[in-house]
Amino acid sequence: MTVRAAVAGASGYAGGEVLRLLLQHPEVEIGVLTAGSNAGQRLGALQPHLLPLADRVLAATTAETLAGHDVVFLALPHGQSAAVAEQLGESVLVVDMGADFRLADAADWERFYGSPHAGTWPYGLPELPGARAALEGSRRVAVPGCYPTAVSLALAPAYAAGLAEPEAVVVAASGTSGAGKAAKPHLLGSEVMGSMSPYGVGGLHRHTPEMIQNLSAAAGERVTVSFTPTLAPMPRGILATSSAKARPGVDTGRLREVYEKAYADEPFVHLLPEGRWPATGAVYGSNTAQLQVAYDEAAGRILVISAIDNLTKGTAGGAVQSMNLALGLPETSGLPATGIAP
Numbered sequence: 001m002t003v004r005a006a007v008a009g010a011s012g013y014a015g016g017e018v019l020r021l022l023l024q025h026p027e028v029e030i031g032v033l034t035a036g037s038n039a040g041q042r043l044g045a046l047q048p049h050l051l052p053l054a055d056r057v058l059a060a061t062t063a064e065t066l067a068g069h070d071v072v073f074l075a076l077p078h079g080q081s082a083a084v085a086e087q088l089g090e091s092v093l094v095v096d097m098g099a100d101f102r103l104a105d106a107a108d109w110e111r112f113y114g115s116p117h118a119g120t121w122p123y124g125l126p127e128l129p130g131a132r133a134a135l136e137g138s139r140r141v142a143v144p145g146c147y148p149t150a151v152s153l154a155l156a157p158a159y160a161a162g163l164a165e166p167e168a169v170v171v172a173a174s175g176t177s178g179a180g181k182a183a184k185p186h187l188l189g190s191e192v193m194g195s196m197s198p199y200g201v202g203g204l205h206r207h208t209p210e211m212i213q214n215l216s217a218a219a220g221e222r223v224t225v226s227f228t229p230t231l232a233p234m235p236r237g238i239l240a241t242s243s244a245k246a247r248p249g250v251d252t253g254r255l256r257e258v259y260e261k262a263y264a265d266e267p268f269v270h271l272l273p274e275g276r277w278p279a280t281g282a283v284y285g286s287n288t289a290q291l292q293v294a295y296d297e298a299a300g301r302i303l304v305i306s307a308i309d310n311l312t313k314g315t316a317g318g319a320v321q322s323m324n325l326a327l328g329l330p331e332t333s334g335l336p337a338t339g340i341a342p
């Protein structure tokens with residue numbers, strides 16, 4: 001089977017990463033690549049690491065240029081995917097790496113994104129309860145945000161097993177590629193190098209409702225999330241520390257048992273052996289999420305540390321994994337499970 005794939009937003013970070021993975025995918029042939037202001041440029045000038053595609057000229061992002069493919073990846077800014085997606089046929093698989101179709105609650109969407117809600121598609125985090133079945137055979141996929149990927153993988157098993165009170169606290173650090181390629185004053189090298197800083201503090205970050213949605217679904221009751229993102233001086237990676245008050249009866253043994261069972265058969269979620277801790281360096285460039293759990297007896301809290309590469313498992317890897325499921329291909333095709341070190 002040969003799958004012909006187009007990528008809209010090929011000049012950006014998410015588009016570049018999905019192309020890196022698709023170039024290694026045994027069943028995929030790369031078709032049209034599009035951009036916005038960089039339409040007309042050669043890809044090699046913008047993504048010099050994608051050597052086999054260096055001479056490809058970027059087309060304008062329109063439904064016409066994206067027509068005639070089996071799958072279209074949309075790596076466009078928030079709010080731009082819906083207009084393109086609605087013009088693509090229903091038989092085409094559309095994988096949206098933006099946020100447009102992630103949230104089920106229209107009021108949440110409007111509050112955090114400030115535009116009308118476009119709809120809700122099957123959610124591209126197969127490891128969440130029920131998600132894999134919804135992706136199989138689907139022709140529309142909403143790829144999760146990078147922080148919600150790290151945090152949902154970390155806390156969903158605890159909530160699904162009834163181990164935690166419905167009030168989660170999350171502090172997470174992200175590499176700068178999470179903010180995209182467009183120049184922003186707080187992302188200048190001299191602002192970021194040698195410094196860590198918080199942003200979106202106090203429930204303001206748009207990934208908060210996405211985490212609440214996923215964890216509430218796992219818990220079967222409304223979970224609140226206090227989320228503090230921080231910017232770290234590294235190009236890729238997210239390290240999230242997620243915690244919640246433990247319910248009576250929880251101890252280290254029970255906590256480990258729940259996580260071992262939840263992820264025993266998952267190819268891309270790795271619960272580390274006791275005493276070892278996740279690190280962004282260990283998952284760099286891979287589609288793997290590393291997890292470790294701890295029970296803080298004195299505080300009565302469950303702690304889960306998770307590490308992902310924001311561009312791989314946090315975006316493009318999740319997108320390709322979901323494509324594989326949607327098209328009935330082996331779920332792991334084209335996806336590296338091993339990282340690059342040091």
Ligand SMILES: NC(=O)C1=CN([C@@H]2O[C@H](COP(=O)(O)OP(=O)(O)OC[C@H]3O[C@@H](n4cnc5c(N)ncnc54)[C@H](OP(=O)(O)O)[C@@H]3O)[C@@H](O)[C@H]2O)C=CC1
Nearest residue numbers: 009011012013014035036037038075076098178180181315
């Ligand atoms: N970076 C990350 O870790 C993650 C990103 N995502 C999502 O992926 C999407 C892309 O993000 P990212 O790659 O980081 O962003 P970038 O800013 O790096 O890339 C944006 C891409 O969209 C194109 N584009 C911008 N405006 C338009 C337009 N009006 N019409 C057509 N194309 C346009 C750009 O083209 P040009 O170069 O020509 O301007 C570029 O190819 C976003 O929705 C983001 O939320 C999701 C999870 C994680």
Ligand SMILES: CC(=O)N[C@@H](CCC(=O)OP(=O)(O)O)C(=O)O
Nearest residue numbers: 099145146147174175176178179
């Ligand atoms: C460091 C940084 O700025 N990160 C981005 C998250 C990137 C991402 O995954 O999210 P979306 O797909 O929802 O854009 C942010 O906090 O806005």
